Amino acid sequence: GEQVEQRPPHLSVREGDSAVITCTYTDPNSYYFFWYKQEPGASLQLLMKVFSSTEINEGQGFTVLLNKKDKRLSLNLTAAHPGDSAAYFCAVKFGGSNAKLTFGKGTKLSVKS
């Protein structure tokens, strides 16, 4: 079945450093990719959605890269700050319109000032 592997499970960086979270997936027919942020005790907030045709996506303070050849999706937070401390989840949609969204296991990011 569909598999999404997310690494690392925990990441601790200093304020101003970059932080990189990576997901690898198995199905080459994946169409849509997502990054969600979950602050402690809160729900999931959509950070960015990526379609398979776009390899580089810029957000506010972060970049999402999609490498279709290697089936790898990465989230790169540039100059992390304490407000970035949260759990981050990638999600991949395999297949057609009613296909399930498969989530990675999450990465708990801690940014120390």
Add this chain to the structure above:
Amino acid sequence: AQTIHQWPVAEIKAVGSPLSLGCTIKGKSSPNLYWYWQATGGTLQQLFYSITVGQVESVVQLNLSASRPKDDQFILSTEKLLLSHSGFYLCAWRDTSAETLYFGSGTRLTVL
């Protein structure tokens, strides 16, 4: 704009007691609705989805059931809670034009 509301915010329940969690979406007709469960510190697991009133598909049951009594309402329930039901329950709707899932604020369930 669409808004999704979940209730209650939190519940503490005894093992063996019944449970009903609700989700309402406003501003979207005939939404695709989903229930997800997240164990403490864990990932999200899709439980059910519904594309129309009266129709619910089970993905993983976990001794839970779901119903779609109205176009804008999705209910998750069980007659007998287990300890393993503890966790964070999230309702979501899918924006089919953007293929994006948006989550409600969640219900934190503690089963003792």
